[in-house]
Every structure is written in structure tokens, then in C-alpha cells.
Amino acid sequence: IQVKGVPYQKLCLVGRGGSSRVFKAIDKNHTVVAIKKVSLHKLDNEAIKSYENEVALLRSLRGNDKVIQMYEDETVLNERGRKLPKTLYVVMEYGEVDFSRLLEEQKGKRLNMNFVGLFWLQMLECVQVCHDRGIIHTDLKPANFVLVRGALKIIDFGISHAIEEHTVHARRDAQIGTLNYMSPESVIRSEAGQQMALGRPTDVWALGCILYQMIYGRLPFGEFKDHPSKLRAITNPDYQINPVDSSAIAAMKRCFKFGEKERPTIAQLLEDPFLKPWLSEFFCSFLPS
Known part of the structure; x- marks a missing residue:
């Protein structure tokens, strides 16, 4: 070539x-x-x-x-x-391996929160770079993160969009993405035939789905096998996504807020206690006074 x-x-x-x-x-x-x-x-x-x-x-x-x-x-x-x-x-x-393959290798193994925290942090940092440049990815999923010489990097910007100056949303005529990681607002607007106006919270929702997948070994809404049922669950504000009882519970719940404006920014997630366990009361109790 x-x-x-x-x-x-x-x-x-x-x-x-x-x-x-x-x-x-x-x-x-x-x-x-x-x-x-x-x-x-x-x-x-x-x-x-x-x-x-x-x-x-x-x-x-x-x-x-x-x-x-x-x-x-x-x-x-x-x-x-x-x-x-x-x-x-x-x-x-050249990416040696994508993150979806790493998740496959974790199936059946004991949950390792060090693994979860390490890669969650790197994903947030990758998306933060895009958001800082006014770019909304809109198709975040494990396969769109790859390891390059041991470091996680974000890929596949085919349907990403840059935010126009003085706005907070990227616009497109149609939504193309992966249903399992699509936010409620992207599904609702797509079904209504509206021009897509998707903001940073859309990416935050998808990251929450990936965090859920890392911990559970399956996706939220994974119990719905047919397309219509899954769409109804995603767009139902009363549907409860029950995360595990771990230090990730608060971060995950914040990502899954139904209202776009209620979801945290990537910068706020980077400061979440989940990624700062040394600030917890339990850890601090062992530190010398």
C-alpha cells in the first residue's frame, strides 16, 4: 500500500x-x-x-x-x-487490543475493582479531551477504546460532531449509534424524527453503561432481548437500573440520571470519590493523625 x-x-x-x-x-x-x-x-x-x-x-x-x-x-x-x-x-x-476484548476476558473472573477503577479513569480522561475541544463522540462503547502501548485511547469519530460556537449541543439530522449505549434523549429524539441536538450528557450516559458492564459483566437493559422492549425501557424515566453495592454505586447512578442536565460533567466524574478511595472515612481511619 x-x-x-x-x-x-x-x-x-x-x-x-x-x-x-x-x-x-x-x-x-x-x-x-x-x-x-x-x-x-x-x-x-x-x-x-x-x-x-x-x-x-x-x-x-x-x-x-x-x-x-x-x-x-x-x-x-x-x-x-x-x-x-x-x-x-x-x-x-496501531491498537493492540480493544477494550471489548478485555471485558470478554474478564467474564467469569472475580470482580476486580482495581481493574474497573484504572480503566474507568482512563476512559474519563479520553472523553474529557474530546469535550474540552467541543467534540461529542455520541457512540461510546468498549470497542471504541483501544490499548496502544499499554495506554487506553479513544477511536472511531465517524458520527461524532463538534459543538457549534456559543452552543452546548451538536446537531445532526439522524441518530446513528449503538442502542445498548444510547441515552434516553437520543432515542426519544430519533423516534420523533427530530434533528438531533445531543450534548455532553449523552456521552456521560454511555460511560455509565460501560461502567455497569465492567462491574456486572452485562449491559443495563440487557434483560430486554427484543428491540421495542429495550427502547421502551431506555426511555422510561421510572425504570430502575440497580448497580452493585460498591464504591462505584454513586458514580454510576449519577451517569444514569434521566434528565440530561442532572448528569455530571466528565470533570466532576474525575473528582468522584470512586476514583479517590484514599479520601474515604475507612481509608483515612488508618492514616496517622
């Missing part, structure tokens, strides 16, 4: 979806990278716009160690040189 004249040696296919494929490759300096190849000529304008949006956001987030780094991108035109793009290549950092 060549991207902007730079040759890369393909090692293996590591992922595919729809019209895109992701390869593990090495450059001339033997640095391992991931190369996403997207066949744009097979997509409609909306899908092409999604990929263009992802590339633009990755460019804007370059240099931040909480976000997967994009090294290069190139859109190749068709053979006749017309303006219709044919193939998009994106060269990025």
Missing part, C-alpha cells in the same frame, strides 16, 4: 466492516501502523461525509495522547480522474 507516496508493507487483515478494511502494516522504519482502506465508490453521500468527518476530527485532535493518532490520509480519485473519490486511506496508530 502507498499513501501519499510512502510505501507500507501489509502484514495482515485485522478488521472489516461494510466497505472498509483495516490492515496491520509496517513503514520503512519498521513502525507498526494500522491502515484503514475505504471503498468510497460503494457508499452514498451520507456515508462518505461520515468518513470525511472522522478524518477532519482526527486532524484536529493530533498530538493528544488520549486519542488515536492519525499519521496520514489520502483520497484517491477514480481512474478517469473525475472528482468522484474512489478510495480513502487513513494511516493511524
Whole structure:
């Protein structure tokens, strides 16, 4: 594969979806990278716009160690040189494993709150970077966090949106996301056919779902197997999500507030007692006076 004249040696296919494929490759300096190849000529304008949006956001987030780094991108035109793009290549950092696989490996094991706290903290820091830049991810889930040289990074900005200046919501014409992690407001507005106006609390809800999944080994609303029942539960303000009796209980409940304005910011979650156990009365009782 060549991207902007730079040759890369393909090692293996590591992922595919729809019209895109992701390869593990090495450059001339033997640095391992991931190369996403997207066949744009097979997509409609909306899908092409999604990929263009992802590339633009990755460019804007370059240099931040909480976000997967994009090294290069190139859109190749068709053979006749017309303006219709044919193939998009994106060269990025290579993620050794995504967080969904780590969660699978934890199934059946004894709950380890050190594991939960460590990765919850890193997820919050990743999302904080996006929110500080006015970017709402809107599709947070374990598969969209990857480990790069031992550190967790956030990926997949295809349906993310930047907040317009002087506003608190990102707008889009339709909601695309993963139902298990979708907030009540995103489901309600999508079903009503409204233009999406999604704020930072949408990402906070999704993070609460991931925290629940880390602790329980399953998702909230996971007991609802059919789509309509799950939608009704998510959009029911009286539905109770019962977290475990642990130091994470308060943080999780705060993320699951039905009203958007009632949910904490990422900055507030980073200061939550769950991530500061040394401030608890129990821990302080052992400290010298």
C-alpha cells in the first residue's frame, strides 16, 4: 500500500466492516501502523461525509495522547480522474487490543475493582479531551477504546460532531449509534424524527453503561432481548437500573440520571470519590493523625 507516496508493507487483515478494511502494516522504519482502506465508490453521500468527518476530527485532535493518532490520509480519485473519490486511506496508530476484548476476558473472573477503577479513569480522561475541544463522540462503547502501548485511547469519530460556537449541543439530522449505549434523549429524539441536538450528557450516559458492564459483566437493559422492549425501557424515566453495592454505586447512578442536565460533567466524574478511595472515612481511619 502507498499513501501519499510512502510505501507500507501489509502484514495482515485485522478488521472489516461494510466497505472498509483495516490492515496491520509496517513503514520503512519498521513502525507498526494500522491502515484503514475505504471503498468510497460503494457508499452514498451520507456515508462518505461520515468518513470525511472522522478524518477532519482526527486532524484536529493530533498530538493528544488520549486519542488515536492519525499519521496520514489520502483520497484517491477514480481512474478517469473525475472528482468522484474512489478510495480513502487513513494511516493511524496501531491498537493492540480493544477494550471489548478485555471485558470478554474478564467474564467469569472475580470482580476486580482495581481493574474497573484504572480503566474507568482512563476512559474519563479520553472523553474529557474530546469535550474540552467541543467534540461529542455520541457512540461510546468498549470497542471504541483501544490499548496502544499499554495506554487506553479513544477511536472511531465517524458520527461524532463538534459543538457549534456559543452552543452546548451538536446537531445532526439522524441518530446513528449503538442502542445498548444510547441515552434516553437520543432515542426519544430519533423516534420523533427530530434533528438531533445531543450534548455532553449523552456521552456521560454511555460511560455509565460501560461502567455497569465492567462491574456486572452485562449491559443495563440487557434483560430486554427484543428491540421495542429495550427502547421502551431506555426511555422510561421510572425504570430502575440497580448497580452493585460498591464504591462505584454513586458514580454510576449519577451517569444514569434521566434528565440530561442532572448528569455530571466528565470533570466532576474525575473528582468522584470512586476514583479517590484514599479520601474515604475507612481509608483515612488508618492514616496517622
